[in-house]
Amino acid sequence: xxxxxxxxxxTCGFNRRNGGVWRNQAPDESQMxxxxxxxxxxxxxxxxxxxxxxxxxxxxxxxxxSSGIYDQHYRRIPWHGAVAPELIAGGACHECGEPxxxxxxxxxxxxxxxxxxxxxxxxxxxxRQHPGEDAPMSRDICxx
Numbered sequence: 001x002x003x004x005x006x007x008x009x010x011t012c013g014f015n016r017r018n019g020g021v022w023r024n025q026a027p028d029e030s031q032m033x034x035x036x037x038x039x040x041x042x043x044x045x046x047x048x049x050x051x052x053x054x055x056x057x058x059x060x061x062x063x064x065x066s067s068g069i070y071d072q073h074y075r076r077i078p079w080h081g082a083v084a085p086e087l088i089a090g091g092a093c094h095e096c097g098e099p100x101x102x103x104x105x106x107x108x109x110x111x112x113x114x115x116x117x118x119x120x121x122x123x124x125x126x127x128r129q130h131p132g133e134d135a136p137m138s139r140d141i142c143x144x
Contacts, residue, residue, distance in 0.1 A: 014037045015034065043084070076137040077126070094121070099117075104118075123142070
């Protein structure tokens with residue numbers, strides 16, 4: 001699918017612009033995409049996901065996800081809290097030190113953004129930062 005799948009935030013009823021309607025055919029385009037259950041703007045709603053789209057429950061379930069690096073498949077990687085990972089075209093991997101050609105970056109409060117050469121290296125870092133949390137929409141990353 002060209003938009004990263006049918007279960008993205010652009011079709012979610014918890015997206016303010018959809019007014020509680022899933023797969024709304026006439027979203028309120030005057031509204032910016034905004035997750036009402038998490039209280040965060042969703043800047044790239046066609047490529048952002050969460051488990052609540054499937055559960056329809058108004059309590060946050062797990063992290064928000066972005067599409068990670070495309071590697072023959074779209075892979076979903078968790079946000080770092082309310083901070084979305086970004087795709088980058090260069091740098092050195094925070095995990096392995098290898099050069100990055102297509103990678104992931106996450107801003108930090110204490111310094112320069114952290115860069116990762118793969119979805120897996122980002123996910124390994126994320127798990128250390130979020131002990132006890134689970135990212136079930138990212139399980140296929142560890143299996144590939």
